[in-house]
Amino acid sequence: MIWRPVSACGDHCLRGERVVPAGPVRRAARVCGLAGVTVAAGLVLPLLPRAWRGPAMRLTARATLGALGVRWRLRGRLPRRHALVVANHVSWLDIVVLLAAGQQRVVAKAEVRDWPVVGRIAASVGAVFLDRARPRTLPVAVGQVRAALAGGAAVAVFPEGTTSCGEGAGGFRPAFFQAAIDAQAPVVPVTLRFVASGEPTAQPAFVGTETLMDSLRRVLGMRGLSVTVVVGTAIHPGPAASRRTLARIAETAVGCPPVVLAPVVPFPAAAAERVVRAA
Numbered sequence: 404m405i406w407r408p409v410s411a412c413g414d415h416c417l418r419g420e421r422v423v424p425a426g427p428v429r430r431a432a433r434v435c436g437l438a439g440v441t442v443a444a445g446l447v448l449p450l451l452p453r454a455w456r457g458p459a460m461r462l463t464a465r466a467t468l469g470a471l472g473v474r475w476r477l478r479g480r481l482p483r484r485h486a487l488v489v490a491n492h493v494s495w496l497d498i499v500v501l502l503a504a505g506q507q508r509v510v511a512k513a514e515v516r517d518w519p520v521v522g523r524i525a526a527s528v529g530a531v532f533l534d535r536a537r538p539r540t541l542p543v544a545v546g547q548v549r550a551a552l553a554g555g556a557a558v559a560v561f562p563e564g565t566t567s568c569g570e571g572a573g574g575f576r577p578a579f580f581q582a583a584i585d586a587q588a589p590v591v592p593v594t595l596r597f598v599a600s601g602e603p604t605a606q607p608a609f610v611g612t613e614t615l616m617d618s619l620r621r622v623l624g625m626r627g628l629s630v631t632v633v634v635g636t637a638i639h640p641g642p643a644a645s646r647r648t649l650a651r652i653a654e655t656a657v658g659c660p661p662v663v664l665a666p667v668v669p670f671p672a673a674a675a676e677r678v679v680r681a682a
Contacts, residue, residue: 423600423626425472433623436470441519448527457506460528464503467524468496471622479634481505482557482591486637487548487583489575489653490593492561493568494607495615496622496630497595498525501559504632508551510544510560510579518615529556535564545582552586559593562650568605575654580646590649592635592656600627 425433444463451459468475473496481488483506490497495518498509502524509525513534516522531551533544551558562575583590597607606625609618622628635656640649 420605421602422604422606424624425626429472429626430623433470433472437467437623440466440470441523444523448523451527456527460502460524461506463524464499467499468503471496472625472628473500473622474629475500475503475632476629477504477632477634479632481507481593481632481634482589482637483507484557485552485555485586486557486589486591487552487579488557488559488591488593489562489579489657490559490595491657492563492566493595493597493605494566494609494622495618496597496607497561497566498559500595500630500632501593502528505557505559507557507559510548510558531558541578545578548579549582549585552582552588558582562653566609568608568610575650575657577646577650580640580649580653583649584640584644584646587640589637589639590653591637592653594633594635594657596631596633598629598631599625604628 440463443466448456448459448463481501481504488501488505488507490501495515498511498515501507501509506528508529508531510531510533511525513532515525515530516532529551531544531547534540548558548560560579562577562579564576580590582588597604599606604625606621607618607628607630609615638649638652638656
């Protein structure tokens with residue numbers, strides 16, 4: 404399967420985890436704050452000149468996280484130009500966090516276009532929307548990413564193809580790595596780590612057949628939720644690099660379990676990067 408329309412995770416991934424709930428007053432305040440951000444984004448973002456949308460997008464994304472009570476921290480520096488940012492995919496929050504921390508165009512599933520706040524933010528910065536239920540549209544999306552990279556933009560993509568509970572959805576699909584090879588853009592691995600009350604948590608995950616509102620209610624009801632964005636060492640593809648090689652190197656750097664495409668011998672990320680540079 405080249406892309407996964409539905410997460411293999413479900414409610415069973417979230418059971419048994421101790422969650423410290425937010426009080427009713429705090430939940431109500433978050434709902435009001437999120438509603439305010441939604442209205443402001445809907446009214447202001449479409450009217451701004453394109454040059455202003457980057458800063459406005461970051462402010463909106465940060466305001467969204469603040470309204471939800473989600474703290475975030477960036478370790479390293481996200482590229483602003485000519486790079487393919489690849490990250491593990493846990494939640495709809497991933498897009499908001501990456502946009503709050505940096506300035507990239509994003510690849511998102513087509514349904515995101517109609518989501519409140521998140522869809523507005525993504526569309527305002529030139530998101531590439533992919534219909535995961537129609538694999539024939541994948542080459543078109545890859546072509547759009549290639550063009551964006553060639554034009555000097557940074558583009559963020561989640562190559563697992565769907566969200567998971569945090570343990571990985573089965574490795575990185577290689578399709579979008581071809582865009583980096585064609586545009587000779589570095590691949591920057593990013594790991595998103597969600598923690599609640601000091602412990603790793605799967606509660607923000609957007610899994611199974613649940614709706615955005617199901618996941619949103621769970622996030623609104625949590626106390627002490629935070630996410631750390633860890634930026635890894637850039638991987639520079641050589642002329643002979645393949646998209647499958649890049650995908651495996653990147654998934655190792657991010658910490659995702661590999662997808663089985665063909666027999667491979669595991670090797671460290673640092674050594675793999677030197678191989679790609681030498682190629």
